[in-house]
Amino acid sequence: MTNIFVASDELNSTSTSDMFKGLIAKHRVPENKHFQLLAQIRLSKSFSSLEGRRLCVKSRLEAILAVLFVHDSSDVLNGFFQAQPEFCHEIVDLVSERSGGSG
Numbered sequence: 001m002t003n004i005f006v007a008s009d010e011l012n013s014t015s016t017s018d019m020f021k022g023l024i025a026k027h028r029v030p031e032n033k034h035f036q037l038l039a040q041i042r043l044s045k046s047f048s049s050l051e052g053r054r055l056c057v058k059s060r061l062e063a064i065l066a067v068l069f070v071h072d073s074s075d076v077l078n079g080f081f082q083a084q085p086e087f088c089h090e091i092v093d094l095v096s097e098r099s100g101g102s103g
Contacts, residue, residue: 016041
């Protein structure tokens, strides 16, 4: 796995699609990693504001609920949190900010 770093000014000044295409070409991202890269770009752009972070977390929670409605297996939920361990930390950070804790 390779980490790709993008400066915040570039992140805010470049469209999602242009950044996606540029990073794929520059870093030769394999096709099987394209969706993951696009998701990370979208999250990074959304997390530039607290409201954006909240909307992303809300969307992801709604997606989890939809999947659980269709698949009542705990394996699906376990797989989700194993694939995205940072999601729990994001929820805790947002709840801490709302309750006046250290964010």
